[in-house]
Amino acid sequence: MPTSSQWLNDEQTPFLLIDEVRFARNVGRLATRINQLGCQLRPHLKTLRSVDAAKYILPNFHAPATVSTLAEAEAFAQAGCTDLLYAVGIVPAKLARVAELIHSGVKLHILLDTEAQAQAVIDYQKHHNVPFSVFIEIDCDDHRGGLAPQDPQILAIAQLLHDNQVALTGLMTHSGGSYNAHNSDEIRQAAEQECHAVKIAAQQLKAQGLTCPVLSVGSTPTAHFAEDLDGITEVRAGVYTTFDLVMYNLGVCQLNDIAMHVVTAVIGHNAAKNWLLVDAGWMALSRDRGTAKQHCDYGYGLVCDDMGQPLSGCHVTQVNQEHGVIELPDHLTVSQFPVGTQLRILPNHACATAAMHQSYTVLKADGSKAVWPRILGW
Amino acid sequence: MPTSSQWLNDEQTPFLLIDEVRFARNVGRLATRINQLGCQLRPHLKTLRSVDAAKYILPNFHAPATVSTLAEAEAFAQAGCTDLLYAVGIVPAKLARVAELIHSGVKLHILLDTEAQAQAVIDYQKHHNVPFSVFIEIDCDDHRGGLAPQDPQILAIAQLLHDNQVALTGLMTHSGGSYNAHNSDEIRQAAEQECHAVKIAAQQLKAQGLTCPVLSVGSTPTAHFAEDLDGITEVRAGVYTTFDLVMYNLGVCQLNDIAMHVVTAVIGHNAAKNWLLVDAGWMALSRDRGTAKQHCDYGYGLVCDDMGQPLSGCHVTQVNQEHGVIELPDHLTVSQFPVGTQLRILPNHACATAAMHQSYTVLKADGSKAVWPRILGW
Missing domain, CATH: 2.40.37.20 (D-serine dehydratase-like domain)
Structure with missing residues (x-):
């Protein structure tokens, strides 16, 4: 090597130098781990935003992936990717670009956490006949956005989408708080908290006869320390492909993994x-x-x-x-x-x-x- | 407006939005000021790195300018700029690109502060017959690099260049310390210190019969507070074209100048x-x-x-x-x-x-x- x-x-x-051996090893390590836990990986491509890198990260371009901008969605779609989650809250002004990608055959899922956003999506779908696919953001650790797992807004949004024939595809959460963990026990707890949050939210929906097929969790620290992903559909992680000093300090990698x-x-x-x-x-x-x-x-x-x-x-x-x-x-x-x-x-x-x-x-x-x-x- | x-x-x-009215006003304000002080401006183009912006900043493309990378030097040269100071210490591996620009007719000045760098420039000039133009970096406030104004190394480098027919064009200093000033008096002092530093260094050279035509000082704070530029050839400043909150806090601009x-x-x-x-x-x-x-x-x-x-x-x-x-x-x-x-x-x-x-x-x-x-x- x-x-x-x-x-x-x-x-x-x-x-900027990428070491292919380390990069491929990091990619393989998490893929094997999540596979062994009986779950699927939806890698976040935002670290390198590179089609060449994605060829290592994704088993094939029909596999699920996550992006942080529509520019990424458009470029990865152009390269052949067909299942992308745009994991930043949607604003109405961006729906036209989303619609264009969906019309081109991409399963591009969007994220929201308010009735106002849901209504904008419904209105656009009605006027432009585009089959949107929605994830609702759940807040598992009070660190940024999303709805608390028991917030009645989740049900209200799901009902609104259902009543207007907009597909609710998933519930997703991200333990940003895991970056502040002090030891591996705290990361394990954060991983449990992620799973717990989306499961609680899903139960709330199920009790009202509403379903959504995907429960999505993840961050690089929690993905490497989660021990039980039972009932979880997919795990997201991004920086694990290269790692860095923050991840080294967290105990997620060794220096020579970076x-x-x-x-x-x-x-x-x-x-x-x-x-x-x-x-x-x-x-x-x-x-x-x-x-x-x-x-x-x-x-x-x-x-x-x-x-x-x-x-x-x-x-x-x-x-x-x-x-x-x-x-x-x-x-x-x-x-x-x-x-x-x-x-x-x-x-x-x-x-x-x-x-x-x-x-x-x-x-x-x-x-x-x-x-x-x-x-x-x- | x-x-x-x-x-x-x-x-x-x-x-990112640029307000043309404010931008043009900021550019005009400093140009007028430096002109009234009987000095020339060598604007630093590193803030926006934009040929379109440079059309406002420079009176014409033969006017002196400063850049922070060779990529900028190459692009501005391509656009017609002919007098550029690359204001980051030169390494031997970059001399070939510098030489190419000089051969194309650009006065591209390079910066150094060690005999080893000077020797590398001399060697390259001898082997490739390229007329380099050198600035020596002077340290006016002990904040980063450069040689203290009375450091005998300045003379040694100047003598080495002179003995080997490499043009010593200028002495330059930058009061990075002025960014930490607490009031306008401290910025005025920093401005005096810049001028003092290059003048002291120039006297040292003159005493040994060595000359260099350009004495170059500047930073956005000092350029706006300098009161006496007697004996100084040119002033450099960069962020003044757009300003920002750091400059507002320093009292260099108003909020509505940004x-x-x-x-x-x-x-x-x-x-x-x-x-x-x-x-x-x-x-x-x-x-x-x-x-x-x-x-x-x-x-x-x-x-x-x-x-x-x-x-x-x-x-x-x-x-x-x-x-x-x-x-x-x-x-x-x-x-x-x-x-x-x-x-x-x-x-x-x-x-x-x-x-x-x-x-x-x-x-x-x-x-x-x-x-x-x-x-x-x-």
Whole structure:
């Protein structure tokens, strides 16, 4: 398994590097796990937003997937995907684009949690004769949006959709709170809470003779710690394909599972302060400080050598647009890192770091290079 | 002067909106100021990285400008720009691209602060017969890189370049520290410090019979508060064209000078908590928290109504990838903001927010629409 290759030295820095071996291993690990629990995976494609990456992540393009924008839905549909959940609350102004995708043959499911949204969907369906498919968002941990599992609004929305022949396909929840867990027990609890929330909501519907076929849960932490998915139809997760330092701090992966580095070059020294300056600022790394509140704060990323070996205690401590500052620990000195030296930075939050790049450079298992373009915009 | 227009309601959210009237006013304000001080402006184009924007910012495309990446240098050169300073420390691996631009007729100046970099430039020039033009970076406030004004390395580098027929064009400094100023007096002091630093360094060279024609200083705060630019050749500034909340907190602009909004739509409510959910997360706003350490912390941005009027006390308080949370102040309730309502967010840091978008939607002075593409990558 190569951790580097000659062509890497000739690439213009900074750039985002994906390690194919680690990436494929991460993808396989969760797929096997969810399969063994008797459940189906609906991977979230928002981390890399890449058709090339999706070829690894999805068993085939008719398999279910999740997206965070209509731009993704349109691009993945263009590439042949046929079962997509747009997992951000729908606004009426976006229904025309949804309708166009449905008319083209894509099962594109939309998400909502208010009667007003449901009414807008009903009105559009009536006027434009488009068979929408709806998920209702359930709130399992009071962290963002969605309806509490026993909120009577769930029933009201389901009844409204039913009475107007709009398909209620699923109930979905996302344990965003699991990112704040302190140990694996808390992640397991969060996983149980996700399942409990959608099951309680489904019972409420069933008691009124309303059904929906899909119960959807998931986040990368809970997907890796859930022990019982009985009664759950599908699990969603996104960042598990590359992992990152936030997931490492949560105990979901090892450092050498992280399949994403930003490759940078030393552009200067501040010898008096023992600082390296590198050409990866927040434009290449993102401004994400996801590890700031965790037990180990990696600044703007953990520094590795040009083979990807972490340099202990070596973090990117400051960033400007195109400058990063690495305050070296005492056992290292700037003279060990001449101007031009390549280093690799492990990201705090892979989704945020990937979002700063328009394409990814891939180190393939055979040492060769690939380039995966990212789907851009909204 | 329009603050909105009918077509805005039909745009797909989220998107980045530039107000042409404010933008042009900001550009004119600094140009006039620097002109009155008898100095030349070398605007930094890194905020918007847009050829269309540069048509407002530069008097003509032969005027001096600054860029933060070679991708910008190549795109602006392609558009006709002929005098560009690449203001990030050069690494040997990038010299071939620099040489190509110089051969095409562009005065592309490079930046360095070590003898090793100077030697790499000398070697490349010798082997490839390309007339490089060098700026040496001077550190005026101990905030990042560059050489202290009295550092003998400055002389050593200048002598090395001179002995090898590489043109030393300028000395440049940037008061990054001015962003941390607490009042206008501190910004004025930072401006004096910038000028002092390059003048001291220039005297050192002059004493040894070495000259360089350009003394370059600048940052948006110091450019707006400098009172005496005697002996200085040029001033650099970037974010002044749009401004942002960080600059507002510093007292460099008024709220109604900020020419950049992220336009977003309400996608849900959490009525119990009096929260709005909007479709501008960190993908549209960036993760920048530049106001966190200032006297007023705006979270991830100050919320305005659909006409751009700020809603006092109304900030984006949490962000996920495609979700923003607005915790409404007590005098507002979610029912005033139905799903689909458009809001506008003023950004903490315009450079970081612009970096999340591949093009900008422009509200022109006559109410019409323009689209400015952004130059992407490195």
